Amino acid sequence: MRYGDFTPFDIVLLLQGLGVSLALFVSTTLIGLVIGTIWAVIRFYRVPVLTQIVTFVAELLKNSPVLVQLFLVFFGLPAFFKINVTPTEAAVITLSGNSAAFIYVIAVSAIESVGKDQLEAARVFGLTRWQILRRVIAPQAAAFAIGPLTGLLVNQLQVTSLISVIGVMDLTKVGNILNLRTLKPFIVWTAVGALYYLTAKLVAYAGGRFEKRLRAHTAWRGL
Amino acid sequence: MCRLKFDLSILAKHIPFLLEGAWLTLQACTLAVIGSLVLGLAVGAMRTSASPLLNRLAAVYVDIFRNIPFIVQLFFFYFGLPEIGIYIDAFTTGVVALSVAGGAFTSDVIRSGILAIDPGIIEAAQVSGLRKSTIFRKIILPIALRASVRPLGSVFINLILTSSILSTITLNELTGSAKIVASNTFRPFEVYFVLLVAYAALTYAVSIIIGMLHRYLNRNQSEGAV
Amino acid sequence: MISVSGVRKSFGAATVLNGVDLEIRQGEVVSVLGSSGSGKSTLIRCINGLEKIDAGKITVDGFDVSKPRELSEARKRSGTVFQLFNLYPHMTAVQNIALAPVEVLKVPRRQAEDEARELLRSVGLSERAEAYPSQLSGGQRQRVGICRALAMKPSYLLLDEVTSALDPEMTSEVLSILAALAKTGTTMVFVTHEIEFARSISTRIAFLDKGQLIADLPTAEFFSDKGMALPRVAQFLSKMRKD
Numbered sequence: 001m002r003y004g005d006f007t008p009f010d011i012v013l014l015l016q017g018l019g020v021s022l023a024l025f026v027s028t029t030l031i032g033l034v035i036g037t038i039w040a041v042i043r044f045y046r047v048p049v050l051t052q053i054v055t056f057v058a059e060l061l062k063n064s065p066v067l068v069q070l071f072l073v074f075f076g077l078p079a080f081f082k083i084n085v086t087p088t089e090a091a092v093i094t095l096s097g098n099s100a101a102f103i104y105v106i107a108v109s110a111i112e113s114v115g116k117d118q119l120e121a122a123r124v125f126g127l128t129r130w131q132i133l134r135r136v137i138a139p140q141a142a143a144f145a146i147g148p149l150t151g152l153l154v155n156q157l158q159v160t161s162l163i164s165v166i167g168v169m170d171l172t173k174v175g176n177i178l179n180l181r182t183l184k185p186f187i188v189w190t191a192v193g194a195l196y197y198l199t200a201k202l203v204a205y206a207g208g209r210f211e212k213r214l215r216a217h218t219a220w221r222g223l
Numbered sequence: 224m225c226r227l228k229f230d231l232s233i234l235a236k237h238i239p240f241l242l243e244g245a246w247l248t249l250q251a252c253t254l255a256v257i258g259s260l261v262l263g264l265a266v267g268a269m270r271t272s273a274s275p276l277l278n279r280l281a282a283v284y285v286d287i288f289r290n291i292p293f294i295v296q297l298f299f300f301y302f303g304l305p306e307i308g309i310y311i312d313a314f315t316t317g318v319v320a321l322s323v324a325g326g327a328f329t330s331d332v333i334r335s336g337i338l339a340i341d342p343g344i345i346e347a348a349q350v351s352g353l354r355k356s357t358i359f360r361k362i363i364l365p366i367a368l369r370a371s372v373r374p375l376g377s378v379f380i381n382l383i384l385t386s387s388i389l390s391t392i393t394l395n396e397l398t399g400s401a402k403i404v405a406s407n408t409f410r411p412f413e414v415y416f417v418l419l420v421a422y423a424a425l426t427y428a429v430s431i432i433i434g435m436l437h438r439y440l441n442r443n444q445s446e447g448a449v
Numbered sequence: 450m451i452s453v454s455g456v457r458k459s460f461g462a463a464t465v466l467n468g469v470d471l472e473i474r475q476g477e478v479v480s481v482l483g484s485s486g487s488g489k490s491t492l493i494r495c496i497n498g499l500e501k502i503d504a505g506k507i508t509v510d511g512f513d514v515s516k517p518r519e520l521s522e523a524r525k526r527s528g529t530v531f532q533l534f535n536l537y538p539h540m541t542a543v544q545n546i547a548l549a550p551v552e553v554l555k556v557p558r559r560q561a562e563d564e565a566r567e568l569l570r571s572v573g574l575s576e577r578a579e580a581y582p583s584q585l586s587g588g589q590r591q592r593v594g595i596c597r598a599l600a601m602k603p604s605y606l607l608l609d610e611v612t613s614a615l616d617p618e619m620t621s622e623v624l625s626i627l628a629a630l631a632k633t634g635t636t637m638v639f640v641t642h643e644i645e646f647a648r649s650i651s652t653r654i655a656f657l658d659k660g661q662l663i664a665d666l667p668t669a670e671f672f673s674d675k676g677m678a679l680p681r682v683a684q685f686l687s688k689m690r691k692d
Contacts, residue, residue, distance in 0.1 A: 063380070063423040065387035068398060068415055075405060076412035080229075154290065161292035165391055172294055185302030193291040193299065200290040347535035350497045351549035351601060352524040361548065365539045443581035444538055 004182050017174030018195050024091055025160050029153060032099025039100065040107035044133060061101035067162050070094045074166045091163040099156055106148045110141035143214050150207025154200050171195060231413055237404045244400025251318055251396060252383050258322025263329025268359065270334045288327035294388050296320055301392045317389040325382045332374045336367030369440045376433030380426045450474050451496060451605055456505035458491055465491045467660035473638055478631050480639045480647035483657035484685060489640040493609045497529050510604065525553065528598030532610040534590040536582040542569060542593045543578045546600045568596040572626050588619030595626060606637045613642065644689050648672055656682055
């Protein structure tokens with residue numbers, strides 16, 4: 001066996017990389033979901049100053065390359081604040097922030113999708129703003145948001161590939177390593193691409209299933 | 224806390240170098256927009272054609288390139304093409320990769336633009352004896368493109384953001400040059416912060432231009448296509 | 450001559466045309482009447498080749514519309530006016546009218562646009578030549594639609610419920626144009642609900658019922674005892690008159 005040949009262990013390597021990608025994808029999505037929702041609630045309450053800041057930050061994150069955000073966190077923060085930031089930490093911070101910005105936008109339009117007349121009716125019944133948000137808006141907004149959210153998740157899964165650039169051992173980084181060692185780019189990148197493709201399809205499928213269940217659920221609640 | 228000094232003046236002498244990078248980004252993006260449009264139109268037409276084979280082929284292309292990260296596609300082209308004897312420079316590789324990925328998204332926009340056209344309008348063109356190619360050029364395409372200006376704008380803005388990834392194949396476009404400046408000045412925070420704002424400003428400007436283009440092209444359609 | 454013989458057409462399980470025979474000669478104005486769902490519009494859509502027929506044969510001046518190569522010749526000889534106008538939204542009235550003459554008949558653009566303006570003048574729209582469809586009223590749009598069909602100098606004009614989407618005032622402005630056309634000897638096949646108008650301009654009435662042609666009579670005979678002898682026709686006429 002020559003040094004450059006594929007070994008059975010390479011499959012383990014690829015799966016490990018996929019595991020890292022998935023772990024970061026899931027964790028940063030959850031963090032982004034929390035932060036993005038909090039931002040949307042801030043906007044719902046029209047908190048002065050904070051609303052403007054949130055809107056501005058979200059716009060900035062949405063309209064700049066993730067790669068640059070990643071460099072800012074990984075190279076910029078340590079140099080400026082004299083702190084230590086590992087590649088994984090930088091990846092978590094950047095991807096969470098980026099997801100939060102997009103989730104914020106989806107959450108805002110989901111909240112706005114609930115008709116004004118419903119809010120007025122709820123107010124007439126004497127519900128507080130929090131009760132309105134919790135009981136009236138949240139269930140409907142969730143059903144509205146799940147479609148766009150699935151699309152976003154498929155996209156964010158692909159965005160995780162960028163963390164390979166700062167040295168995180170994700171699927172793309174494993175691809176880089178195998179590419180350099182075997183010098184068989186077609187096979188390596190096809191395999192890596194196939195793994196991403198299958199995962200994306202899985203995410204889209206799961207999103208579709210979840211949407212169906214949620215829709216059925218809200219329809220039932222409406223009775 | 225004297226270390227926390229946000230000093231942009233250091234960047235001043237690097238501005239010409241950064242502008243060179245920005246110029247390269249602009250060139251790559253312009254070419255990729257043209258490439259995406261050509262590819263997107265062809266594939267969009269295929270996806271709305273009557274031929275099941277063309278339809279299927281186009282759908283597979285879109286599905287693959289929409290579901291695989293761009294950086295993987297880029298490495299596939301960058302490392303893979305020389306292996307089959309195609310030697311092109313990083314810039315060309317970048318433009319090709321951007322066009323192929325952008326084409327997938329563009330074709331989706333074009334397709335829904337075409338499907339949104341009132342079938343009666345196309346029937347009117349058919350019975351007046353116009354050839355298929357003429358109907359496509361003179362009726363379908365202008366109507367679909369007018370309706371697609373805004374979504375196409377989003378695709379192109381994404382293309383600009385995605386072009387930063389070309390820095391990973393040794394191309395010193397805007398992000399690539401910024402990397403060099405960051406390591407030369409030891410001020411990565413300032414450099415990348417300015418870069419982030421610069422990209423946001425650039426995409427903001429593009430979105431304004433797109434809004435203007437949309438209004439100009441649809442100035443005679445008060446309620447959209449009738 | 451437009452010749453329709455033994456034509457059958459169904460959409461799924463629903464049979465819309467069930468063995469229709471009809472001939473339209475130069476100079477005739479034939480109105481096709483019948484209740485909604487009787488297959489009137491489908492008949493027009495089969496003649497101009499928008500629907501494929503399941504059986505039978507349709508020829509326009511001898512060109513078989515079910516043969517792709519002959520269809521384009523057949524289409525050059527007939528012009529269609531649609532219920533919902535179907536104007537090209539991104540073109541002005543003149544451009545709508547001049548497109549086919551330039552592209553199909555290879556008329557020079559300048560000449561085609563001059564002819565388009567002349568047509569618009571004849572329907573009282575010379576002021577609106579450069580307007581886009583969205584800037585025109587329904588009646589104006591339909592008049593442009595008529596001009597667009599006439600611009601190809603067709604031997605036959607196929608009119609598919611051209612006033613159904615218009616209010617009464619606009620209907621009368623469109624009908625007066627059609628009446629003028631009928632006087633000039635333009636051959637027309639006229640699918641309509643406007644019975645009185647059909648009676649005033651038609652040379653012949655064809656009556657469709659459940660996909661079959663149950664009457665094909667000169668206008669005067671159709672509205673006389675001969676037509677009324679057919680129960681479905683009598684029923685239809687009395688119902689329409691009540692409305």
